[in-house]
Amino acid sequence: MQVTEALQRAFAPTGRLRASINLGNPILATRNPSGGAPTGVSVDLATELAQRLGLPLELVVFDAAGKSVEAVRSERTDFGFFAIDPLRGQGIHFSIPYVLIEGSYLVREDSMLMENGQVDQAGHRVVVGKGSAYDLFLTRELRHAEIIRAPTSPAVVDTFIAEGAEVAAGVRQQLEADAGRLAGLRLLPGRFMVIRQAMGLPDRGGPIAFEYLAVFVKDVIGSGFVGAALSRHGILGAAVAQFDEN
Known part of the structure; x- marks a missing residue:
């Protein structure tokens, strides 16, 4: 044009x-x-x-x-x-x-969660970045787990640690970087979106x-x-x- x-x-x-x-x-x-x-x-x-x-x-x-x-x-x-x-x-x-970017879950190394399908259960708290694409998606999709919103996406894992939550959700690369700087964390295999x-x-x-x-x-x-x-x-x-x- x-x-x-x-x-x-x-x-x-x-x-x-x-x-x-x-x-x-x-x-x-x-x-x-x-x-x-x-x-x-x-x-x-x-x-x-x-x-x-x-x-x-x-x-x-x-x-x-x-x-x-x-x-x-x-x-x-x-x-x-x-x-x-x-x-x-x-x-x-x-x-x-x-x-195209993968959205993934991160948990503690000793977590009983092994698969993405196990996340949406009563009593599980999932930390997301407020207003992020995965916040919007999980707000629609999760039926039983509670969503906790960190102020920004880079603050998700620190909020996850501070709150003692069960799951952190975000862009795979950001979660991998956070798992590299903090001990005792792992990503669940695959992606949720x-x-x-x-x-x-x-x-x-x-x-x-x-x-x-x-x-x-x-x-x-x-x-x-x-x-x-x-x-x-x-x-x-x-x-x-x-x-x-x-």
């Missing part, structure tokens, strides 16, 4: 393309330890989109997915990177997924922006851009999403 002034205004009415960056998911973005600026797959995608649109980029950083979603929904930012979920679809237009990461625009973007975003996401998948970004940032366990080219 040709980049026009109308397209630029549809994406960035302020003249700057404001990207909502969530640091709560380490697969998408983290703080650069040396300079403090965010880095990661979502930052690379935001930079590429801004360059193609010929717009200056502004990164607006949040520590939790829910805050990042609300910033786009309220049009304080122009787009973001979110897990697709029915609740998040209110006021936001999603692209097709570009990355697949998190479909997509890009999202506020509804006011309209058809012209939605169409351009669809073309952009298909191109960065098909060209290998997303896969290269995952490799460049050392992300293991996340898969590039596939799409129907017809």
